[in-house]
Amino acid sequence: MRTIDVNDVVDNARFTPFHWNVLFWCTLVIIFDGYDLVIYGVVLPLLMEQWQLSPMVAGLLGSSALFGMMFGAMSFGTLSDKWGRKKTILLCVVLFSVTTVINGFATTPWQFGILRFIAGLGIGGVMPNVVALMTEYSPKRSRSTLVAVMFSGYAVGGMMSAGLGIWIVPTFGWQVMFYLAVVPLLILPLIIKYLPDSVGFLLRRGRDDEARRILQAIDPSQSISASDNLALPAAKESKAPVLDLFKEGRALSTLMFWTAFFMCLLMVYALGSWLPKLMSMAGYALSSSLMFLMVLNVGAIVGAVGGGWLADRFHLKTVLVVFFIFAAASLSLLGFESPMWVLYSLVAIAGATTIGSQILLYAYVAQFYPIAIRSTGLGWASGIGRNGAIVGPLLGGSLLALALPHHLNFIAFAIPGVIAAVAVFLVSRRVGEAQAARTAAQPASMASSGG
Template sequence: MRTLDVNALIDGARFNSFHGRLLFWCALIIVFDGYDLVIYGVVLPALMQDWGLSAVEAGFLGSCALFGMMLGALFFGPLSDRIGRRKTIMACVVLFSGFTVINAFARTPVEFALCRFVAGLGIGGVMPNVVALMNEYAPKKMRSTLVAVMFSGYSLGGMLSAGLGMLLMPRWGWQAVFLVAVIPLLILPLLVRQLPESLNFLVRKGQLDRARGLLQKVAPDYRPQAEEQLYLGQGPARKVSVLQVLQEGRSLKTLMLWLAFFCCLLMVYALSSWLPKLMHSAGYGLNSSLAFLLVLNVGAIFGAIGGGWLGDRIGLERVLLGFFALGALSLSLLALKSPLWVLYLLIAIAGASTIGTQILANACAVQFYPPHIRSTGLGWAMGVGRTGAIIGPLLGGALHGAQLPLQVSFLAFAVPGVIGVLAMLVFSGRPPARQPSPVPAAKHPQVEQR
């Protein structure tokens, strides 16, 4: 009987059509996930005008989806470690797409807030699961890059929101932008067929034939043998608890990761929610204000892909440290009066180093935690970080409501970047304690013969 080291087989695999299809479908989910989230910043000026909302009320309305995202990440992350990532992802897609469409028919701020909250549950729940799924199947040498490319779909979704807002809102009002969210529901049958299940989950449930079939797609040269055992590196626990992410020397690093997520998400959602409104108040027209949001997300794509490429070469921890510093610097410089082209450049850099940083932080988290608690670890990091996402729109609303200069808002948004630098310094300072492997080291990088 032989034991196959599944992780070694996946790590050494070459990128093929299976990885390409997985990347496409996971990225497509993230595109609409980002669309459904960024859409609030696009419609915010119109909502404030139609419903006569104050800045504080608008900030609270923006935080409803983010509060739902926090609960969704905390609930659906651990749930997927129990019932599988595939079922969890499908349920989340139905939630965030369905209730975003229903948002178009909201007649009052209360109805709008309720729909945003439920949609937020799905948005927050799907993110850690698609990231963990992509990370699980990606070859080691390009893992950070593939996760970053996949998650740049979030920025594409943000660009789609801004672009369609500029096109649809002048003709059909803010409601039309929400109706576009029906597309993921229409392609749901394709998602059900195309997305694979987590290998870790299949092995835990004893579905070894399905697991071997997926391994043949990951590595076409692999040939299963009779009575072959699949080894995943650790004996996965039947019940997954948040306490497990704090064990085996991970407590300090986990806390610093949570703090980094908090700071990054505060910057991301303060900017995404209030950038168009801040620029509109500064004298720019609605389409010009939405163009700033477009530039923010274009910068995020370059930041995520470039940062992922660097992460595969010098380590994600170093890249995140530099990106937090760059984010704090670019937001501070936005507080200065600058020519329009400089303003666009700084906003692009801010997008690269805030939204891009969050994308890379997701990749860092899934690589930090072992497979059997990966969704739980990322789910809790994103869930705790969502408190920053909730505070971000509220902070922007409070600053705008106080009628403070535009520069004060950008300086306030830069402070979390400095704290993020300190958190990543501590995170990268000490490796977690290594536990002895339950299986002797194999002579072959993939297989141990018994």
């Protein structure tokens, strides 16, 4: 009878069809998530015209989903450590899909805002859980890349919103964009069938046979039998997991992660909500303005995948600091009159280094915290960061109400990039590496009975 270290199997596994399966379904969920989130920036110009919304009211409507995301990330991120990743992800998908479809029937700004808040609960709850699940199943040598590739689905969803919006919104109206959110519900049975749960959660719940099947799929060369014990490093369930984020030298780093999330999400959602409107005000047609939003998300995919590749070869901290500096620079230059190809290039760089940095931040947080508090760490970083996402649309509305010169709007969006670069620089690389070393060296003391 053998004792098999689960972490060792996962960390050293080759990329197998099992990994493709997890990557595909997690990415698909994030694509739906990104579509539902970016949809507001796509329909905003038409909503402002149809409902005669002031910039401030439009900003408040944009922030309604983000309030929901804040509470969803913190609550579902923490609860999934008890409920399991899969069950929480499925619940969140149903929540944001159903309410987004209903959102298409809204006839007043109040109805629209309330439904966007409820959808935001599901959108916010999905993100930390798919990141935690992908991190848990990724081989160590390609972990950052796989999380970044998975999370680039957010930008793919944003591109789908922008691309469909260019065709659908002027012709069929904004409501159809919301009706399309029914698609995740149609494929929900497939997600239930093929998306695995966390192997750590399965072992804690005594579902050892399921865990063995998953480990056999992760590494077919293991030939795992019913007599083998499966073990994880001891992970004591805490009654106050949020407090654990501040223990063992993690306090400053936790606060800096929260600051970086706040500033990064402020930039992401300020751009996502107001970029088409700002470009419309600068004299571009609606279709051209939506094209800027599409380019922003194309850049995000390049930034996420490229940043993940760089992080697996250098370090996430270094890559993130450089990305945030480039984000601030590109946004500052975006407000000045330039040839169209220069503007598109700057928007692509901004997408790569703002949305791309958000994705890399999730990967960094997931690798920084031990598995017992990983979803809690991700959920709270994301949840606190949602305050920045809420401020972003409000900031855009306030700037437009002040009627400032065009370039000052973008400089205001760039300042958070500088603050985020400083925050990531102050995260303790030593603490994160010490945690990784402890996890690798700790004896496998949480073993199953072998049936």
